Amino acid sequence: xxxxxxxxxxxxxxxxxxxxxxxxxxxxxxxxxxxxxxxxxxxxxxxxxxxxxxxxxxxxxxxxxxxxxxxxxxxxxxxxxxxxxxxxxxxxxxxxxxxxxxxxxxxxxxxxxxxxxxxxxxxxxxxxxxxxxxxxxxxxxxxxxxxxxxxxxxxxxxxxxxxxxxxxxxxxxxxxxxxxxxxxxxxxxxxxxxxxxxxxxxxxxxxxxxxxxxxxxxxxxxxxxxxxxxxxxxxxxxxxxxxxxxxxxxxxxxxxxxxxxxxxxxxxxxxxxxxxxxxxxxxxxxxxxxxxxxxxxxxxxxxxxxxxxxxxxx
Amino acid sequence: xxxxxxxxxxxxxxxxxxxxxxxxxxxxxxxxxxxxxxxxxxxxxxxxxxxxxxxxxxxxxxxxxxxxxxxxxxxxxxxxxxxxxxxxxxxxxxxxxxxxxxxxxxxxxxxxxxxxxxxxxxxxxxxxxxxxxxxxxxxxxxxxxxxxxxxxxxxxxxxxxxxxxxxxxxxxxxxxxxxxxxxxxxxxxxxxxxxxxxxxxxxxxxxxxxxxxxxxxxxxxxxxxxxxxxxxxxxxxxxxxxxxxxxxxxxxxxxxxxxxxxxxxxxxxxxxxxxxxxxxxxxxxxxxxxxxxxxxxxxxxxxxxxxxxxxxxxxxxxxxxxxxxxxxxxxxxxxxxxxxxxxxxxxxxxxxxxxxxxxxxxxxxxxxxxxxxxxxxxxxxxxxxxxxxxxxxxxxxxxxxxxxxxxxxxxxxxxxxxxxxxxxxxxxxxxxxxxx
Numbered sequence: 001x002x003x004x005x006x007x008x009x010x011x012x013x014x015x016x017x018x019x020x021x022x023x024x025x026x027x028x029x030x031x032x033x034x035x036x037x038x039x040x041x042x043x044x045x046x047x048x049x050x051x052x053x054x055x056x057x058x059x060x061x062x063x064x065x066x067x068x069x070x071x072x073x074x075x076x077x078x079x080x081x082x083x084x085x086x087x088x089x090x091x092x093x094x095x096x097x098x099x100x101x102x103x104x105x106x107x108x109x110x111x112x113x114x115x116x117x118x119x120x121x122x123x124x125x126x127x128x129x130x131x132x133x134x135x136x137x138x139x140x141x142x143x144x145x146x147x148x149x150x151x152x153x154x155x156x157x158x159x160x161x162x163x164x165x166x167x168x169x170x171x172x173x174x175x176x177x178x179x180x181x182x183x184x185x186x187x188x189x190x191x192x193x194x195x196x197x198x199x200x201x202x203x204x205x206x207x208x209x210x211x212x213x214x215x216x217x218x219x220x221x222x223x224x225x226x227x228x229x230x231x232x233x234x235x236x237x238x239x240x241x242x243x244x245x246x247x248x249x250x251x252x253x254x255x256x257x258x259x260x261x262x263x264x265x266x267x268x269x270x271x272x273x274x275x276x277x278x279x280x281x282x283x284x285x286x287x288x289x290x291x292x293x294x295x296x297x298x299x300x301x302x303x304x305x306x307x308x309x310x311x312x313x314x
Numbered sequence: 315x316x317x318x319x320x321x322x323x324x325x326x327x328x329x330x331x332x333x334x335x336x337x338x339x340x341x342x343x344x345x346x347x348x349x350x351x352x353x354x355x356x357x358x359x360x361x362x363x364x365x366x367x368x369x370x371x372x373x374x375x376x377x378x379x380x381x382x383x384x385x386x387x388x389x390x391x392x393x394x395x396x397x398x399x400x401x402x403x404x405x406x407x408x409x410x411x412x413x414x415x416x417x418x419x420x421x422x423x424x425x426x427x428x429x430x431x432x433x434x435x436x437x438x439x440x441x442x443x444x445x446x447x448x449x450x451x452x453x454x455x456x457x458x459x460x461x462x463x464x465x466x467x468x469x470x471x472x473x474x475x476x477x478x479x480x481x482x483x484x485x486x487x488x489x490x491x492x493x494x495x496x497x498x499x500x501x502x503x504x505x506x507x508x509x510x511x512x513x514x515x516x517x518x519x520x521x522x523x524x525x526x527x528x529x530x531x532x533x534x535x536x537x538x539x540x541x542x543x544x545x546x547x548x549x550x551x552x553x554x555x556x557x558x559x560x561x562x563x564x565x566x567x568x569x570x571x572x573x574x575x576x577x578x579x580x581x582x583x584x585x586x587x588x589x590x591x592x593x594x595x596x597x598x599x600x601x602x603x604x605x606x607x608x609x610x611x612x613x614x615x616x617x618x619x620x621x622x623x624x625x626x627x628x629x630x631x632x633x634x635x636x637x638x639x640x641x642x643x644x645x646x647x648x649x650x651x652x653x654x655x656x657x658x659x660x661x662x663x664x665x666x667x668x669x670x671x672x673x674x675x676x677x678x679x680x681x682x683x684x685x686x687x688x689x690x691x692x693x694x695x696x697x698x699x700x701x702x703x704x705x706x707x708x709x710x711x712x713x714x715x716x717x718x719x720x721x722x723x724x725x726x727x728x729x730x731x732x733x734x735x736x737x738x739x740x741x742x743x744x745x746x747x748x749x750x
Contacts, residue, residue, distance in 0.1 A: 058409035059430035143574045174321050213567050251578040253720045257729065258739075273402050275428060275713055279410070 051282035060221075065101035078259045079284070082267035086172060089263060092174035092239040093181070098230050100178065101185030102223075106215070108186065109193045119190070123183035134176055134247035137164065141172040141248075146296055164252050166260030173261060176244045181237060184297055185230050192226030193219070224307045239292050240265050264288045318613040347659035348677040349445055354651040357387035358644075362652075363417040364392070367402040368670055369471075373656065376664040380655040388648065401449035403711075408432055414641035415649045419468065420635055421457040421708040422523075422715060425544070427638070428460040428467055430564065431748075434639040437465035439650040439701035444706065448639065449676040453707040454634035469657035470674035474599045474720030475630040475701035476529050478502075478519070478620070479585075484509055484594040485540055489685055493616040495628075495700065499533075499560060502595075502620040506569040509594040516569035518562050518584050519597040523710060523719045524631050529597060532629035532706040533622040539718050542709045544748050547741035549718070550734070558733045569590070573728035578719035601671050601696040607691055616696045632705035634674050672698065713747045722735060 014022035016033075052069060056062035073079045108119055125133060141147050141162040149158045162172045196219055204214045242265040249255055255262040255270060262270065264284055272281025341370050349553055362377075370392060372617065377390050393414070397401050401423060407413055413432060427433050439448050447455060447466045451473065458468035478493070485492055486507050493501065506516030520527045528538030536553025548554055564570050573579055576587050581599065588596040589610045597619070598606075604616065619628040637656055639649035655661045662675035674682050685695045710718060725736040731732030 045733070057430065058405050059432050061428070088734065144577070161728065164574060164724050251580070251583070252573065253579065253724050254716050257721055257724055273405060278406065 012216055013141065022133075041134075048282045048285050051278055052286045053283075054279045056278045056309075057276040059159050062279070065279055069277075069280045070287075072280060073283070073287070078262065078267060081259045082262045082264050085118075085259075086239060086263040086265075086291075089177070089241055090098055090235055092170060093177045093238045093241075094231060094234040097178045097181055097185060098227065099233055101182055101230065102227070105186045105189030106219075106284050110190060119186070125180045126183040128180070130176075130180060130243040131247050132263070133180055134244045137172060137176045137179075137244075138248050138251065141175075163248065164257060166257050169249070169256045170263045173241065173244045173248055176248070177238060177241050181234065185234070188226055188230055190225065192223045194221040199229055221308045225309055228299070228303055228307045232296060235295055235299075236292055238297075239288060242266055242269065321552055329523060331530065339694045348449055349654075349658045349662075350443075351384055351655040351658035351660045352651070354385035354388065354648055357385050357389075358481050359389045359391070360416055360645055360649055361391045361414040363395050363400075363404070363414040364522040365396055365397045365418060368668075369418075370394045370656075372664045372668045372670070376656060376661045377652070380661065381650060384427060384655055385438055385648070385651065388652075390652065393610040395418065397613055404534055411642065413642070414626065415643040416637060416639050418471065418635050419625055419638050421633055422710050423637065423712050424458055424460075424468065424638070429670045431642055433460075433467050434641050434643060434646055434649065435461070435465050435469055436469065436639065436650055436653065437463070438645075440466060443654055445654070451632070451676075451702060451705075453632035453705045454674050455700070457707050457709070458634075458636050466729075468638045469653040470634040470636055471656070472599050472635055472671040472674050473702065474524070474633045474671065475698045475705060476597050477526050477616045477618055477630070477697045478573065478595050478598055479588060479598040479616050480595045480600070481588070481591070481616060482594075484514065492615065493620070494618045495697065497620045498623045499530075499620050500623055503514070503560075503564060503569075506564055506595065511567045514591070515571045516591040517564060517596070518593045520565075520570070520723055521573075521576070521579060521584040521597075522581040522723075523715070524633055524708075525584070525599050527558060527561055528629055528706070529619055529629065529724065530561060530629065533557070533619065533625060533627050535622075535627065535745045536707065537709060538631070540709050540711075540714065540744060540748075541616060541650060542707070544709070544711060546748070547744040549722070549741045549744070554737060555733060558737065562726060562733050570727070573724050578689075579723060586716055593712065601700075603688060603693070603695065604670050607693070614693075616694050616697045618701055627704055628701070630701040630705045631708065632702060633708050668680075698704055711747075714744045717743050 007161060015018040021088075051062070053065060053067070054062035054127055055065040055068070057096045100240050102123060108115060108122070132301065141148050143149050143159065143163065146162075150159050150160070152160065160168055200218050204218050209217065241263055244260050244268045245255070245263060246269075249261045255266060259267070265288065268281045268284035268288065271284060272278045275281075362373075364373060368529035374392055377392060381388050381390070404413070404417065408427070408430075414616055419427065424433075437447075439465070450470055454470045454473050455466055458470070460467050480493065482492065483507075490505055490508055493505065502517070507517070507541045510516040519530070523539070531548075531554045534553030534556050536548055536551050536557075538554065539549060541548060549558075559709055561570070565572070568572075571587070571593065576583050584593075584596050585598055585602055585605070586594050588598070589606070593610060599617075603616075619630055623680070637653045639646060639653060643649050657674065659677045659680060662673040662677070662680055663683070665671060665673040666675070666680040667684040667687060670685070672684050675681070681699065686696055722736050724738040725731040725739075726733055
């Protein structure tokens with residue numbers, strides 16, 4: 001019995017001794033990373049699952065609370081606001097971020113002078129610390145002295161209170177998020193663009209397709225796996241926006257007036273640390289986790305309708 | 315029976331409220347130290363956390379002196395955890411059961427740790443050491459009293475009061491006389507109006523709990539924001555609305571800037587706005603004196619907060635940072651002995667000489683030493699000491715901090731939400747956070 005399990009496990013690694021040995025090497029090489037991830041990520045995640053069902057303020061021993069923390073969400077207006085803001089921020093950042101990245105990638109894919117310089121330039125925000133970037137963007141959006149309002153002045157929006165007004169506060173936060181993710185998305189799209197076989201473009205040209213038609217009917221479909229990846233990763237990261245909110249609202253009202261800038265990620269921090277309710281914080285984290293899982297599963301199941309994998313067609 | 319109990323409760327409440335009045339320390343004799351340091355029983359190792367670099371230097375020096383004179387062989391690992399992370403780190407360490415042996419707390423954060431039995435009751439030690447804790451001003455230590463017997467859980471490091479910092483050059487330019495301690499809200503409003511020009515605001519006095527609007531509420535006789543003992547929100551009370559509407563009136567007239575113009579909701583933002591010459595008068599804490607002396611490029615001075623015309627009171631918020639020890643410390647006796655030294659006349663001398671924050675010590679000699687430490691600047695430092703006489707202890711706590719410290723202020727003084735509406739909304743939240 002044990003032997004058969006062992007041999008079938010070995011078979012998973014490969015069918016020949018050589019491929020098995022190769023696979024073993026691969027496993028050995030990723031082991032440090034996997035173990036590190038399990039230790040520093042897996043264990044805290046498991047603890048969060050456990051904490052979500054406890055009443056724990058961080059000092060006194062935790063008490064089992066069942067689903068109490070989840071029931072708390074139903075009557076918590078700030079939870080509702082945070083959930084709404086999480087979705088709104090996704091709607092602000094993912095479509096705009098994807099389209100902008102695609103546009104920039106197409107431009108950077110042209111044989112223009114200084115191309116690698118611009119590619120580096122677009123990638124810089126990705127490696128910039130979010131905290132530092134958010135501080136700078138706070139200045140840019142400062143209503144009295146910032147550059148954004150001086151541009152909007154002629155349009156009559158020079159008085160917009162980006163950093164305090166609940167109606168506008170998500171805009172600067174979304175702007176930083178888009179800006180900072182742009183470079184990463186551009187790199188993905190560039191790789192995707194370069195993988196589009198030039199033979200397809202040539203064929204389309206011979207058939208009389210113009211530049212726009214080629215983009216629409218050749219490039220875009222061929223790029224769809226990349227677009228899918230960009231959208232999935234974009235939604236996941238937009239659900240996790242935290243630093244920008246923390247930094248950009250800390251000078252005025254942390255989390256915004258009436259939690260207008262609070263997302264689930266921010267609110268769970270606030271409940272756990274300011275409110276000393278680690279159970280509630282963990283419960284919100286679980287909801288966020290469930291939400292991300294749900295959206296990702298939906299996307300995976302919808303992808304067959306619009307994502308084109310060349311290899312599938314064989 | 316019920317009646318009797320209510321009466322007792324009422325008496326306790328009255329006692330608590332009145333005990334928040336700060337008695338100016340006078341009892342101490344000139345020759346005898348007010349609080350005497352004593353040798354430790356057994357040396358050992360302690361960890362200690364503070365959040366301020368400058369304090370760490372002063373405290374580090376006093377710890378050295380303690381080790382030399384009172385506890386040879388003791389070791390103290392003194393760590394600075396920056397303010398931005400201090401409370402999150404403390405909470406995380408508390409969760410892991412690893413609080414430092416000795417650490418600094420503020421009065422608004424004290425409740426949480428006391429409430430959860432995380433702090434060492436220092437009262438037995440005060441009794442053992444023969445320290446009369448009533449020597450300290452009530453506002454500095456009463457918020458650190460806890461439990462049925464009002465045991466004192468902290469040793470006070472310092473005291474802070476609030477006064478008006480004003481730009482003398484602007485008063486000269488407007489042809490106004492400098493304010494004196496007996497000025498009233500009406501005088502203040504008239505000055506604010508006269509000082510306002512196209513480039514300069516007259517005043518900015520609403521920012522933050524400690525330096526801002528609560529001082530004005532206190533002058534009306536109402537306890538600002540929440541009653542002592544966390545029993546009820548007071549922001550919708552008559553006195554609160556009177557004070558907030560007074561400030562809002564000045565704001566509406568254009569004598570005060572909005573939050574957006576100031577560029578933030580902290581008292582430091584207000585101070586920066588003042589020191590860059592954009593506003594003539596601000597409310598500021600005594601802890602800003604060193605910065606003001608070092609950085610402010612114009613002629614300035616300080617004066618006590620103006621008196622409310624009806625009550626005739628000028629009433630400053632008073633706050634004192636405390637030294638506390640962890641309940642589960644392995645070296646509780648040693649921790650208590652170190653705290654005793656740090657709050658003794660000998661230990662407090664280091665703060666008095668450093669010329670930063672005012673030492674909490676009830677010794678009049680040390681208080682004078684602190685005033686003198688600012689040298690011949692000719693500033694009215696005494697205003698901060700005088701403010702102690704009628705001052706208001708801190709009653710707010712961690713969970714409601716953002717709501718009353720910045721959120722309500724931004725609603726009123728930036729988004730134009732009516733005072734009554736903003737106060738009611740804030741009270742609704744505060745009420746939900748009061749202990750059951």
